[in-house]
Every structure is written in structure tokens, then in C-alpha cells.
Amino acid sequence: MTVLSKEMGEVKLFRTWSSPYALRVVWALKLKGVEYETVYEDLANKSSLLLEYNPVYKKVPVLLHNGTPICESLVILEYVDETWNPTARFLPQDPLARATARFWAKFNDDQVAPSVFRAYTSQGVEQEEAIGPALENLDVVEKQLIGKKFFNGESFGFLDLVFGWIAKYLGIFEETGSLKLLEEDRFPLIMAWKDKFSDIPVVKENWPDQNKLITKFELMREYFISNAAGCN
Amino acid sequence: MGNSSDIKLLGTAASPFVNRVQFVFNLKSIEYEFVNENLACKSELLLTSNPVYKKVPVLLYANNPPLAESLIIIEYLDEIYPDIHPILPSDPLDKANNRFWANYIDTKFFPLFEELRRTPGKEGKEAIKKQIIEGSELLEEAFVKFSKGKAYFGGDDLGYLDVVLGCYVGWIKFVEKNNDFKMIDEVRTPKLLEWTNRIWSHEALKDVIPGSETLMNFYMMLQTYKPPRAA
Numbered sequence: 001m002t003v004l005s006k007e008m009g010e011v012k013l014f015r016t017w018s019s020p021y022a023l024r025v026v027w028a029l030k031l032k033g034v035e036y037e038t039v040y041e042d043l044a045n046k047s048s049l050l051l052e053y054n055p056v057y058k059k060v061p062v063l064l065h066n067g068t069p070i071c072e073s074l075v076i077l078e079y080v081d082e083t084w085n086p087t088a089r090f091l092p093q094d095p096l097a098r099a100t101a102r103f104w105a106k107f108n109d110d111q112v113a114p115s116v117f118r119a120y121t122s123q124g125v126e127q128e129e130a131i132g133p134a135l136e137n138l139d140v141v142e143k144q145l146i147g148k149k150f151f152n153g154e155s156f157g158f159l160d161l162v163f164g165w166i167a168k169y170l171g172i173f174e175e176t177g178s179l180k181l182l183e184e185d186r187f188p189l190i191m192a193w194k195d196k197f198s199d200i201p202v203v204k205e206n207w208p209d210q211n212k213l214i215t216k217f218e219l220m221r222e223y224f225i226s227n228a229a230g231c232n
Numbered sequence: 233m234g235n236s237s238d239i240k241l242l243g244t245a246a247s248p249f250v251n252r253v254q255f256v257f258n259l260k261s262i263e264y265e266f267v268n269e270n271l272a273c274k275s276e277l278l279l280t281s282n283p284v285y286k287k288v289p290v291l292l293y294a295n296n297p298p299l300a301e302s303l304i305i306i307e308y309l310d311e312i313y314p315d316i317h318p319i320l321p322s323d324p325l326d327k328a329n330n331r332f333w334a335n336y337i338d339t340k341f342f343p344l345f346e347e348l349r350r351t352p353g354k355e356g357k358e359a360i361k362k363q364i365i366e367g368s369e370l371l372e373e374a375f376v377k378f379s380k381g382k383a384y385f386g387g388d389d390l391g392y393l394d395v396v397l398g399c400y401v402g403w404i405k406f407v408e409k410n411n412d413f414k415m416i417d418e419v420r421t422p423k424l425l426e427w428t429n430r431i432w433s434h435e436a437l438k439d440v441i442p443g444s445e446t447l448m449n450f451y452m453m454l455q456t457y458k459p460p461r462a463a
Contacts, residue, residue, distance in 0.1 A: 056336060056370065068325060075331045082324035096296055099308040103301055107284060140284065 008084070011036035012064040014050055016043060018208055018216050020113075020165035021073040022061040027161050028077050030202045032084040074105055077158060090157045104144060104151070105162040112137040112163075116170065120177035120217075121224035127179070134181060138190065141166075145189035149196065160197055167194045168207055176217040239264040240292040242278050244271055246442050246450035248342070249302040250289040252399035256306050258436040259317040259390060272453055303334055306395065320392045333374055334396045341367040342400060345407050349454065352463040357411065364415045371397065372421040379423070383430055390434070398431040399441075406447045 013029065013036050015022035029036055041050055041060050053062045053069035063070045063079065070079050081091050092098045115137050119130040141163065144151055151159035166182075174181055184191050197203060241257070241264050243250030257264050269278050269288050281290045281298035291299040291308070299305055310319040320327055344367060348360040378385040378393060385393035408414055416424050431437055442450075 056332075056340075065325070070325070070328045070332070072332055072335055075328050075335070078331070079324050079328040082327070095308055095311040096299070098311070099299055099304050100297075102304045102307070103299070106301060106304070 008035055009066040010064075012039055013037070014039045014041055014047075014053065014062040014064065015060050016041055018213060019060065020169050023206065023208075024073055024161045024164055025061050025063060025076050025080070026206055027164065027202050028080040028090065030206065031090065032080060032088065034080070034084050074109065074162070077161065081158065090152075090161065092152070092157065101152070101157070101159045104159055107137075107140070108162050112141060113165065116173060116181065119179055119181070120173035121221055122228070123178075123225055126228075127177075131179065131181070135186075138181060138187060142187050142189050145193055150193065156197065156200060160193075164197060164203065166190065167197045167203070169213075172210075172213050172217050176214060176221050238294045240267050241265070242267045242269055242275075242281060242290040242292065243288040244269050244450075246446050247288055248399035248403060249287075251402075251440050251442070252302055252395050253289045253291070253305050253309075254440045255390075255395045255399060255437050256309050256319060258440065259319070259395075260309065260313045261316060262309070262313065272457060303338070303396070306392070317389070319386075319390075319395060321386075329378075330392045333371075333378075333393055337371070337393075337397055337400075341371065342403075345403060346454075348407065348411060349451075350458070350460045352461050361411065361413050361415075365413075365420070368415045368421050368424065372424045375423050375427060379427075384427065390436075394427075394431070398437060401428050401431050402441045402443070402447055404428070406444060406451070409444075410451075 011029070011034055013022070013025060015025070015038060017040055039047075039049070041047060043060070046058060050060065050062065051058055053064060054060075054071045057071060059071070061071075061073055061076065063076045065079075065083070070076050078091065081089055092101055112134075115130070115134040119127055119134045122130050144159075148154075150156040151163055170182060173179065182190060182194075198207075239262065241250070241253060243253070243266060245251075245268070254266075256262075267277070269275060271288070274286060278288065278290065279286055281292065282288075282300040285300060287300065289300070289302055289305060291305045293299065299308060306319060320330060341364075344360055344364045348357060348364065351357050351360055374393075375385060378391075379387065382388050384390050385397070390398070404415060408416075415421075416428060418425050432441065
């Protein structure tokens with residue numbers, strides 16, 4: 001049963017336990033002190049509710065606020081920021097800083113994460129070819145930390161939530177994908193940020209179990225590799 | 233607010249992403265200088281202003297660092313000129329719904345046009361046409377929901393989705409003609425059809441929408457630099 005608070009409304013989050021996209025929404029909700037109910041989805045067996053709330057993509061995460069669904073994690077993050085605790089915004093107040101943060105968020109979702117995912121889900125020659133672009137994208141990410149403690153500046157914010165997957169999932173992709181992407185020499189700023197970000201209480205307290213993640217992403221890699229082989 | 237030379241838009245007439253920013257400039261009566269780019273031979277200015285993607289549009293606003301990505305530029309302009317023809321609604325839920333559909337239009341619907349161009353063979357093309365038609369039916373439903381019986385997605389006047397989808401009307405007509413099919417018609421998508429006619433004739437938009445010659449030139453450039461896949 002959800003605790004109904006006049007200010008909060010009824011809030012549910014449809015998610016998988018392992019998705020980094022869901023995790024950024026979890027961080028956002030907890031940072032704002034929003035009470036919500038979690039509904040775990042099995043993507044191999046999607047609930048009828050999920051199909052009703054996200055008929056276009058049939059994906060998670062989906063945030064349900066007073067019965068109305070909001071889909072797409074970046075859209076959800078902006079919604080959470082605007083709806084609850086408006087004096088504690090995690091997007092920058094200045095329009096140009098906000099636009100810039102949105103640009104880098106899109107860069108992460110469109111370029112960085114997919115390129116790393118490609119490297120992790122491939123092997124052999126295909127993986128070798130995928131590593132270059134992934135590293136180049138991470139070089140660009142590294143530059144965004146120059147002169148800053150967090151992607152947001154002195155304190156963490158929206159962009160840190162967006163890049164947050166790097167602090168844990170990148171290591172998991174490296175381990176399960178037999179990859180080495182984050183070398184200290186090449187990415188000293190990302191390495192330093194990783195530790196600071198992971199220390200933030202809401203982040204530290206909400207990482208999924210490491211071993212479970214390793215097992216899951218090992219299986220996922222096998223699935224992608226065998227599927228690719230089958231497509232010859 | 234600064235004169236027109238303080239605001240530059242790097243773009244090309246045939247790009248719907250550029251056109252939608254021009255729509256917003258016109259709706260908000262903002263003067264700006266259009267700097268034409270030849271995408272087959274990109275200028276130093278473009279390459280240094282948008283080193284990440286090397287794409288148009290790019291907004292050069294006063295002494296600000298350059299800003300790229302059309303939807304981000306639009307939200308920025310809407311935030312710094314909030315009182316003249318607001319584009320996005322103020323309610324967070326309405327905003328979220330608008331942003332969701334903009335994402336769908338740009339990442340799922342419009343890329344099908346390019347997919348259609350590059351897919352070889354009749355069977356392949358028919359399959360893509362079917363997806364485009366399904367997409368337009370989804371957009372018809374979205375239009376009915378957003379417009380609530382009024383003329384535009386934004387209601388009585390143009391809003392975010394009118395600008396985000398409206399910039400494609402030239403290409404929609406071009407792709408329909410080039411591929412001998414209708415993605416928007418009076419049977420399956422009657423409301424959207426009426427809406428496209430309003431977009432074509434709107435004072436603030438009609439001079440921005442590229443004509444068929446401009447589109448054909450751009451299309452021929454695409455055929456040269458990104459030819460259709462081998463069958």
C-alpha cells in the first residue's frame with residue numbers, strides 16, 4: 001500500500017532491479033524525499049500494466065504519479081525535478097547551464113552508453129573495433145570534469161545522475177566483457193569523480209548487489225554474442 | 233534584447249531540425265542571422281562550434297558558447313524569451329508528455345524516412361512504409377489527445393509539438409511523392425491532414441518550410457554521400 005500524502009500524491013516506479021536507467025530515477029526520487037512504491041518488472045514477461053502505461057515503447061522505467069504514467073528516464077528526471085521540492089533542484093537554474101547539461105545528458109544516452117554497451121556485448125575483431133569509439137566518447141566525458149568536482153560543478157546534480165552508471169556499471173561491463181576502458185592515466189578525472197559519486201549516501205545505499213549484477217551481465221553478454229553469431 | 237547580428241543560426245534550408253528553430257525565432261519575433269552551411273563541405277565555424285556532432289543547427293547567441301541539438305536550443309530560447317509566444321507548457325506533466333512525443337518523433341518516426349531511402353528492394357521498402365503508416369496513426373492519436381478538439385497540438389495556437397512535428401511537413405510530402413504512398417491521409421489520419429494544411433499556410437512557418445527543389449537537391453546529395461544499401 002502506498003502512503004498517500006497530499007503533497008506527494010501516489011507514486012509508483014515500474015522498473016527492473018538491474019537497469020542503470022531505473023537507478024537514476026531512484027536516486028532522483030530519494031534525493032527529493034519522495035515516498036514511492038516499486039513495481040519490479042520481468043522484461044521477459046511484461047505485466048499488462050506496463051503495456052498499458054507505456055504502449056509506445058513497452059519499456060521501463062515508468063513513473064506513475066497519481067495514475068498518470070511518465071516514460072523515458074531523462075523525461076522522468078526533469079519531471080521529478082520540477083514537481084517535488086522545487087527549492088532543491090538538481091538541474092541548474094541558469095538557462096544556458098541547463099541547456100548544456102541537457103546536451104551532455106543526450107550525448108551520454110545517445111553516444112557514450114551505447115558505445116560502451118557495444119564493446120561489452122561483442123568479442124574478437126568486433127570488440128576491438130568497438131573499443132576505439134567507446135574510448136573516444138569517454139575522452140569527451142573526461143573533458144567535462146576539467147576544473148570541476150562533479151559534472152554539475154562543486155556539488156553533484158542532474159548530470160551526475162545521468163553519468164552515474166559509469167561509477168559502477170562500467171566496471172561491471174569491463175569485468176564481464178573482458179575489457180579495460182577506464183585507465184587511470186587516461187581518465188584521472190573520471191576515476192576521482194567515481195569515488196566521490198559513489199560516496200553520496202543515496203548512491204551508496206542503492207547500488208544493486210554486485211554479485212547479482214555480475215551474473216546478470218555475464219548472461220546478457222552471452223545472449224548478445226550468441227544472437228550475433230546466429231545472424232550470419 | 234540585442235540586434236540580429238548578436239544571434240546567429242548555423243543551418244541549412246533543407247534540415248527540419250534547423251527549420252524548427254527558425255519556427256521558434258519567427259513565433260517569438262526574434263531577429264537572427266542565418267548562416268548557410270553546405271553539409272557536403274562543412275565550414276570551420278561549424279566544425280569548431282559543434283565538435284561533438286559536427287551537425288546543424290547550432291545557435292551562436294551573443295557571447296555564449298555555441299549550443300547544439302534542436303530540441304535543446306528550442307527549450308533554451310523558450311526559457312530566455314518566456315513571455316513571447318511560450319512554446320512549452322508550464323505544467324510539469326504536460327511538459328513531460330510533450331517531451332516524450334518529441335523524443336518519439338525524432339528517434340522513431342523521422343528516422344524511418346531515411347531508412348526508407350536506404351533500404352533496397354520493393355519488399356524492404358514496403359515493410360518500412362508500413363512502419364511509417366503505423367507511426368503516423370500513433371501521431372494522429374497523440375494529436376487528438378493534445379489538441380482537445382482545437383487546431384494545434386498546442387491548442388488554439390502553436391506549441392512545442394506543432395514546431396517539433398511541423399518542421400517535417402516538407403519532407404513528408406516529398407517522401408510520399410517519391411515513394412508513391414500516403415502516410416497522412418483523410419481516412420486514417422484526418423485530423424493530422426487538416427493540421428498539416430494549417431502548418432503549410434501559417435504566417436510564421438510557410439516561408440521557412442523548404443520547397444521541393446531545395447529538398448530534391450538535398451536528397452540527391454544524400455544519394456551521393458550516403459547511397460542506398462546494396463540489395
